[in-house]
Amino acid sequence: MDYRISRQIDRYRARISRFVETHLLPLEGNPANYDTHENIRFDLAEELRAKARAEGLWCLQLRSENGGQGLGRVGMAVCYEAMNRSIFGPVVFNAAAPDDGNMMLLEAVGTPEQRTRWLEPIASGRVRSSFAMTEPMPGGGSDPSMIRTTAQRRGNTYVITGRKWFITGADGAQHFIVVARTSDDPRRGLTAFLFDRNDPGWRVERRIPIMGPEEHGGHCELVFEGLEVPAENMLLSEGDGLKVTQIRLGTARLTHCMRWLGLAKRCLEIAGSYAAERSAFGARLADRESIQMLLGRLAMDIEIGRLLVMKAAWALDQGSFARKETSMAKIHVANLLHNAADGAIQVNGARGYSKDTVAEWIYRYARQARLVDGADEVHMMVLNKLLNAEGPDFWSWPVAES
Incomplete structure (x- = not known):
């Protein structure tokens, strides 16, 4: 390769x-x-x-x-x-x-x-946007088939009723994509629609307080009480909502990983620079075997994450959905980010726990990584399903045509 x-x-x-x-x-x-x-x-x-x-x-x-x-x-x-x-x-x-x-x-x-x-x-850059899929119980989260928000067709218009939550960026967004149920078909029961912030029939119920720093527009709960959307605002066709979410989330999961690798490297940078400067008990922290092992392990795990992400990115560029590659990258890099932030704080001691570096910011931000766009466990289930279906071919190499 x-x-x-x-x-x-x-x-x-x-x-x-x-x-x-x-x-x-x-x-x-x-x-x-x-x-x-x-x-x-x-x-x-x-x-x-x-x-x-x-x-x-x-x-x-x-x-x-x-x-x-x-x-x-x-x-x-x-x-x-x-x-x-x-x-x-x-x-x-x-x-x-x-x-x-x-x-x-x-x-x-x-x-x-x-x-x-x-x-x-x-x-x-004139407006911001939001993607409204996740719902409070008993609605859909990682399992879109559980979505309960409905879109009922009335002539050339769809009327949307339901509730969404933890919708990133909704408080400041102008353009929205919402996924709603248009039938009970298990594969073609969902449809995605575009709507504008100024359209009547919906509201931001609340901006949900979260543990860590937030994206602009927060993470919001939305209520739909008869939002009317013209059929021309449908993405693809009626019943293609699951396909839309797969296209949307597949690449978005990987771009999270791309960004998180940058944050993980920043954490290693914060830890390494402090270890090189700080001395205790007659030796620099950087000369301590325990610190060397921690930083070396993080460096290795970052490179593993980069390789997983790059393989998935290459597969997407080749036209693949890269489900296997993306799930592997998502699990590994999400956990790596947490470990890197934790390591940076540990090496820096009280300084790491303070706001004198961004390590504590990244640490709080990192906890969501194992949840957003599919929890670790969901992606592990995806990998197990693919393993059962593919057997030894799960680990096959792509073969060049010539």
Whole structure:
């Protein structure tokens, strides 16, 4: 296998790294640069987004005709990792969830009219978006077949009724995608629709307080009380909602992993630099075998994560759904991120537990990684199902045609 990246991708990586070093890292230590939910103040983010656009580092994930740079999934893996050396990185480059996944979905399945109406404003940075699928009990979470929100057809309109929760970014979003039940068919019972924040018949019930720092727009509970959506706002066709979610979540899970690798590397950086400077009992921490083992293990696990992510990204670029590869990456990198943040705090001692570094921010943020876009256990069940179906071929190599 050829693990070399193109010169174009490497140039983007280097430019992003310089941008992060110059414009983003210096901001993290000043509390005035954060909003009340511990993310970058959005007016400050807007200034930085303008700089990123001016430098041609905007929307790497989209094709050029849709306002992007057309780097593909492999290029994204390299560049997203570089972006998230800073906790402020992804939003500045328009590569943060949920806009990231929503844009890729609209590019993949939207009609030309839908891409003009719904994708272009997100890609340009004029509006933010949200993806409304998860529901409170007894509705659907990791199992979309349990979705109870309904969309009843009345002529050329669908009337949506139900409730969603933990919907990322909903408090500040203008464009929404909602998944609702249009029939009881186990495979074709769901349909996805686009709607605008100003459409009547729905509301944000509450912004749910969470353990860690939040994406802009928070994680919200939504109530639908007769939202009317025209049929032209349907993604694909009636009954294709499960297909839409698979397209949306498959790549979005992997982009989470790409970003988390950047945060894991930042944690290792924080731990390593402190260990090199701090001495106790006559020796630097970096000279202690226990510290060397901790940092060496993290370095190895980061590289394992990079290889898993890159294999999945390559498979997506080849047209595969990469279910197996993405589930493996999701499990490994989510746990890696937690371990890296925990290790950084442990090496730094009380300093790590304080807000003098971003390690504590990453630690609190990291706990959600094992839950979002499918809990660890769900992905392990997916892998076991594939193992039972494929047997020894579970580990097969792709074979070149010539």
